[in-house]
Amino acid sequence: MKKLAIFVEGLTEQLFISKLFIELTGGKNIKIECQKARKTPRGNRSFQVIDATSTDTGQKYYVLIRDCGGESTVKSDIVDSCADLTRSNYEKILGLRDVSPSFTHADIPKLERLLTYMVPTRFIPIRILLAVMECEAWFLAETTHYEKIDSSITLDKVRDLLSFDPSCNNVEARMHPADDLNRIYHLAGKAYIKDRKRISRTVEVLDYGLIYLDLRNRIPRLDELIREIDVFLQ
Amino acid sequence: MYLKYLDYSEFDGTPDEWSIEGFTLKKINLIVGKNASGKTRALNIIANLGNLISGYKPQLYSSGNHLLKFNNDTRLEYLLKLKDNKVIEEKLIKDNKTLLDRGMNGIGKIFAVKINDFIDFQTPDNVLACSARRDSVQHPYFEELFQWGDLIRHYHFGSQLGKDHLIISTPDKPAKVDLKDENSIVFKIGLESFGEEFTELIIDDMRHIGYDIEIAVYAPLPSIKVQGLPAGEVIGIIVKESSVNKHISQLDMSQGMFRALALLIHINYNLLTKTPNCLLIDDIGEGLDFERSTALIKLLIDKAKESAVQLIMTTNDRFTMNSVPLEYWSVIHRVGGKCRVFNYDNSRKIFDEFVYTGLSNFDFFATEFYEKGFDEK
Numbered sequence: 001m002k003k004l005a006i007f008v009e010g011l012t013e014q015l016f017i018s019k020l021f022i023e024l025t026g027g028k029n030i031k032i033e034c035q036k037a038r039k040t041p042r043g044n045r046s047f048q049v050i051d052a053t054s055t056d057t058g059q060k061y062y063v064l065i066r067d068c069g070g071e072s073t074v075k076s077d078i079v080d081s082c083a084d085l086t087r088s089n090y091e092k093i094l095g096l097r098d099v100s101p102s103f104t105h106a107d108i109p110k111l112e113r114l115l116t117y118m119v120p121t122r123f124i125p126i127r128i129l130l131a132v133m134e135c136e137a138w139f140l141a142e143t144t145h146y147e148k149i150d151s152s153i154t155l156d157k158v159r160d161l162l163s164f165d166p167s168c169n170n171v172e173a174r175m176h177p178a179d180d181l182n183r184i185y186h187l188a189g190k191a192y193i194k195d196r197k198r199i200s201r202t203v204e205v206l207d208y209g210l211i212y213l214d215l216r217n218r219i220p221r222l223d224e225l226i227r228e229i230d231v232f233l234q
Numbered sequence: 235m236y237l238k239y240l241d242y243s244e245f246d247g248t249p250d251e252w253s254i255e256g257f258t259l260k261k262i263n264l265i266v267g268k269n270a271s272g273k274t275r276a277l278n279i280i281a282n283l284g285n286l287i288s289g290y291k292p293q294l295y296s297s298g299n300h301l302l303k304f305n306n307d308t309r310l311e312y313l314l315k316l317k318d319n320k321v322i323e324e325k326l327i328k329d330n331k332t333l334l335d336r337g338m339n340g341i342g343k344i345f346a347v348k349i350n351d352f353i354d355f356q357t358p359d360n361v362l363a364c365s366a367r368r369d370s371v372q373h374p375y376f377e378e379l380f381q382w383g384d385l386i387r388h389y390h391f392g393s394q395l396g397k398d399h400l401i402i403s404t405p406d407k408p409a410k411v412d413l414k415d416e417n418s419i420v421f422k423i424g425l426e427s428f429g430e431e432f433t434e435l436i437i438d439d440m441r442h443i444g445y446d447i448e449i450a451v452y453a454p455l456p457s458i459k460v461q462g463l464p465a466g467e468v469i470g471i472i473v474k475e476s477s478v479n480k481h482i483s484q485l486d487m488s489q490g491m492f493r494a495l496a497l498l499i500h501i502n503y504n505l506l507t508k509t510p511n512c513l514l515i516d517d518i519g520e521g522l523d524f525e526r527s528t529a530l531i532k533l534l535i536d537k538a539k540e541s542a543v544q545l546i547m548t549t550n551d552r553f554t555m556n557s558v559p560l561e562y563w564s565v566i567h568r569v570g571g572k573c574r575v576f577n578y579d580n581s582r583k584i585f586d587e588f589v590y591t592g593l594s595n596f597d598f599f600a601t602e603f604y605e606k607g608f609d610e611k
Contacts, residue, residue: 037524038524039523045552045553069524072556072589074592075591075593075594076593076596076597079593102589107590114591114592117593118591118593118597128592
């Protein structure tokens with residue numbers, strides 16, 4: 001079994017990556033386990049299983065997706081877990097965190113340069129990726145999903161609302177993509193709120209074929225993530 | 235008025251020497267450090283001095299050199315040196331003017347406002363002049379120092395916080411509550427003073443941190459019987475959780491739930507009485523799960539921001555550290571008997587640079603990044 005561990009900052013990234021793997025593999029021959037950070041009764045940090053796509057049936061791929069509960073705990077949780085994951089025969093660890101809200105665009109080069117700072121090199125390979133400014137920028141760019149949220153939300157309305165065209169402009173330039181999504185959904189009296197129900201509603205209607213074949217070509221950090229997934233699934 | 239600077243040492247030049255120097259404080263503070271680094275001791279120093287100044291616990295201790303500076307409309311500094319349970323030096327300086335200057339044997343000079351001159355005085359050397367000479371006409375500058383000491387509240391979140399304290403029903407007698415005692419029954423006087431507003435505030439705050447309660451009352455606990463008293467004469471706090479069709483007495487509550495409830499009762503009472511004070515909370519969040527601990531700390535910070543309260547908390551819990559921004563941190567690092575404090579005031583560049591590592595606040599502490607930053611790692 002090939003094993004990959006992905007540490008993410010929150011539920012949004014966890015649900016999105018889980019769905020991305022299912023779509024790219026057809027859900028066959030893969031087990032995805034989602035875990036969430038928690039505090040043990042003795043005050044230690046551990047992870048609790050909150051969802052798994054299936055039981056162990058000898059699948060070829062196993063993907064562990066850990067919700068670290070914040071952007072600043074992604075790297076720390078990776079550092080804390082990498083020895084155990086190496087012993088458990090994982091082949092790589094990925095991290096995914098947003099740039100927002102702690103940093104601006106100007107901070108990104110420095111942030112990327114220091115992402116390897118204090119990351120152990122004696123275990124399996126570790127790579128931490130950024131979503132600029134938020135993972136929701138990728139959802140924003142997948143403009144066909146708006147009408148699936150509500151048929152009254154057209155791309156023209158979105159362009160007018162944002163004075164920005166998410167179908168061709170650089171979504172990484174948006175400061176608050178999650179707020180953008182919320183404003184877009186408000187066009188139809190709906191909301192994008194970071195709870196499981198609302199996030200799932202969006203994640204479920206995204207076009208993953210479009211993301212894989214098209215969007216990655218104009219969103220460099222999304223492409224980096226998909227490349228890592230491609231390598232794992234080879 | 236809040237404390238903005240503390241120097242303290244004791245038993246100087248002896249094997250028991252212990253000191254903390256250059257400790258700058260802000261309105262909101264989280265003191266972080268390893269076990270036995272001096273976090274709790276730092277709070278005790280502030281609380282004990284407040285108790286001395288206010289006369290709440292006037293017994294002098296055998297050694298202690300204090301220098302405190304306060305943030306106010308004016309600059310106030312207070313210096314106190316104790317040795318062998320006696321005052322050997324005491325000074326109060328306001329806007330660079332020494333108003334009290336006292337040395338050995340209790341002899342000193344003190345400024346008298348009405349006569350606009352210094353007068354000689356001598357007080358017993360086992361009492362503080364700022365307390366013994368308190369006189370709002372001649373020495374009004376002592377009042378704000380007294381108020382500061384009197385209004386300090388010190389809570390040990392890892393303790394019972396009054397869970398095992400019940401009172402006997404005495405309807406004719408008003409409740410007598412010692413607000414400096416963390417175990418005292420503040421809920422009763424809160425209800426008597428503010429009525430439903432107080433209860434609603436407590437319920438709202440408990441819900442805010444994840445305890446979904448709908449009723450909080452102070453009522454007889456039928457299950458508790460005391461020899462010689464009729465049943466129902468023992469009074470305690472009772473709550474009802476929304477999801478459970480049963481009332482829970484303070485004796486049956488989980489320790490974590492009661493700690494949160496007790497702390498919120500104390501703090502809301504203090505805030506409703508609108509008395510600016512200094513809240514010292516040791517081991518904040520101890521015994522609570524991550525979500526509730528985080529919510530409680532955020533609530534306390536928000537309340538402190540909206541009031542005149544100075545909040546000084548301690549922790550060595552990684553979840554608490556991760557939930558409190560570094561701008562509020564002071565890391566105590568002890569080598570032998572000497573404690574150094576690292577915070578934004580003296581290590582701003584290191585604190586600001588750390589966020590780029592992408593590591594958690596806990597790692598700022600655990601890796602000792604606060605001491606050297608990037609340069610020497």
